[in-house]
Amino acid sequence: MTLSANRYENSIIAQCTPQASGALALIRLSGSSAIEIADNFARVQSGTSLRDAKTHTIHYGWVVDQNGKHIDQVLFLLMHAPRTFTGQDTIEITCHNNPFIIEQIISLAIKFGARMATAGEFTQRAVANEKIDLLQAEAINELIHANTEIGLKQSLAQLEGSFSSWFVSIEKQLVKALALSEASFEFIDEENLEFSAQIKKSLEHVQETIKKLQAQFDQQKQIREGVRIAIIGSVNAGKSSLFNALLGSNRAIVTPIAGTTRDAIEAGLYKNGSYWTLIDTAGLRETKDEIEQQGIERSFKEAESADIILLVVDAARELSAQETEIYTQLLAQHPNKIITIASKADLPQLNNFAQRALKISSTEKVGLKEVEQKIQEKIDALFAHVDSPFLLNKRQFNILASANEKLRTILPLLDDPQFEIISYHLNDLLSDLSQLTGKSISEAGMEAVFREFCVGK
Ligand SMILES: Nc1nc2c(ncn2[C@@H]2O[C@H](COP(=O)(O)OP(=O)(O)OP(=O)(O)O)[C@@H](O)[C@H]2O)c(=O)[nH]1
Ligand SMILES: [Mg+2]
Structure with missing residues (x-):
């Protein structure tokens, strides 16, 4: 995914804090023209415009309407891309938590070119900009909705990448297997036998770890929701x-x-x-x-x-x-x-x-x-293994189940290897698995593995 897609160009705005009572609320505005839009209604006490301010700075000031009337006293948190949650320019406005104030601020931003964010759209942009992967995005959702401390710990671990790094290691093993399969064309038959043995070993290991995750799925899910006694x-x-x-x-x-x-x-x-x-x-x-x-x-x-x-x-x-x-x-x-x-x-x-x-x-x-x-x-x-990788939802479970099916098809092929077919299946498997993180395997990653193996002769 890249940012070039048009729908990511728009600046989007939404209230990030819940619509409930409390002293303060947070509104987030994010997109390529976020700062420009905010400058239309932001009056910073120091007299600077947000456009001229340094990134990652906080400014005290007011939100004002077109006639210069003060809507609220606020703090503007200014953050330039790419060091933001979405990877785009972002302004976060901390205002007083009154629905009329919030509505007026959002209306002003919309008047100057922003639009309302749809559900999960900030996170979607974070994924599109590769700030986080899909697995981590799903963990954010779980984190927000966790109703037990254990659930919270687990989703935090996943947000910090426990499953993503599990995935990277699995992907690496499969890419190595693919590299071996591709390289086999340049070797004589005896050497190929060793290749197929090595491929088999990697694939069996991948299969083993996938099975373990699947087996824990139901229990983990249930436990996160509550322990049944x-x-x-x-x-x-x-x-x-x-x-x-x-x-x-x-x-x-x-x-x-x-x-x-x-x-x-x-x-x-x-x-x-x-x-x-x-x-x-x-x-x-x-x-x-x-x-x-x-x-x-x-x-x-x-x-x-x-x-x-x-x-x-x-x-x-x-x-x-x-x-x-x-x-x-x-x-x-x-x-x-x-x-x-x-x-x-x-x-x-x-x-x-x-x-x-x-x-x-x-x-x-x-x-x-x-x-x-x-x-x-x-x-x-x-919960002894609360930090170990685990599956958060049915989507992740289904992807692994189909990967497991594919492994079951590939493994017997290695007994009498036809490497073209094996390469084909491995490619297919890798692209299926890449749906987990939403990222496809990079050319560079592939080349690095080839180089590591020194297969060119
Ligand atoms: N002395 C004493 N009596 C108890 C104790 N616990 C339960 N009882 C009595 O044992 C009887 C049955 O208790 P329940 O809690 O209804 O037992 P139960 O296992 O739910 O029974 P069922 O629903 O019929 O299967 C009641 O008369 C209780 O007062 C205890 O610790 N000491
Ligand atoms: Mg009873």
Whole structure:
């Protein structure tokens, strides 16, 4: 992409701060004639015009209308291209946050030649001017909308280029493979065998890393939106009591009647910078009641899709053989996401599950801090690799999925290599992948790799 496209020539303006109450607002004007436009309504106290001022300077002054009437007292932040967010000349105006003032300033700019920016247009220009790549643009969007601290950290890491640099290394390996394939025409067959082995190794490595990213996609996405914590266990075990105790409110009905909770209920809370979604579920037991049975099936589904399971075992009574079997099965299925909890610690303990479990009493408020701590440990483990590259959205996921398909086509071709066909596919793969960042592979990059390999003889 280049700036020559006409639509990037216009100067655009928009309010960057939200339309809400607060003392100040920020308006951004960006484009090749931004400074000229602003000079029509900017009166700088020092008497200079913005055109004559140095780049990256701040000026106190007023926005005035055509009759010289003051609209507001403001600060002008003047920035010449290319060291700006969009890569174009930019004026940022900090004014008082009154909708009438903001509207008048924007109207003045439009009168003198600017137009309203469309959604995301400043960022689009930043990409067009190669200030950032598409991956980083998407990270900005996530950063603005992140509703958890973890989500924020991840999008910030991606904005700072964690995925972009992953992509650069992948691209480099593929370009090397392509260089080898192209060079093969000049070598004899035995040497070519070594080439195809090397190409295969690079491609398999690329395939491996792509698969890893894909595998994490669903989980990462979900976790960014909130950690799902399902409370599972037999009827009457004290699940709803624990749910209420962790929430600090009586959301779920608690009674001594087994089978009180018939359907899963959810409630959320913010804890230590992440969003916890607690799910209280119907107790597990054999039943002929169809509604209850459906609730129980739903409990198993919740266990499946949860990030963390609190397995609540009633320690104040003997466990039936069937219960022991269900618990053992759950523990085997989800060894990493289960926290086993022995409830009713205030009563005499009648089964040995409690020995291996966290002891709590929801009624006496004992052991709840420890449960929260254990949950936090599990969350920390889930986010151990918060700075590593990850996929932000379906677009990125789909591009990698199609790249993976292509790799699957290319790899078998290397057993009996026809390098023209391999080169063709590799080129295709590279251009597909370049949609990720929005940049195409440069001639220069290609040449540099060729030179590094010293293949010309
Ligand atoms: N003594 C004591 N009783 C408790 C404790 N936690 C729960 N109970 C009692 O155990 C009974 C069942 O509690 P619930 O929280 O409704 O249990 P549940 O697992 O949600 O039960 P279902 O919804 O029927 O599956 C109620 O009478 C609670 O008061 C506890 O820590 N100590
Ligand atoms: Mg319940």
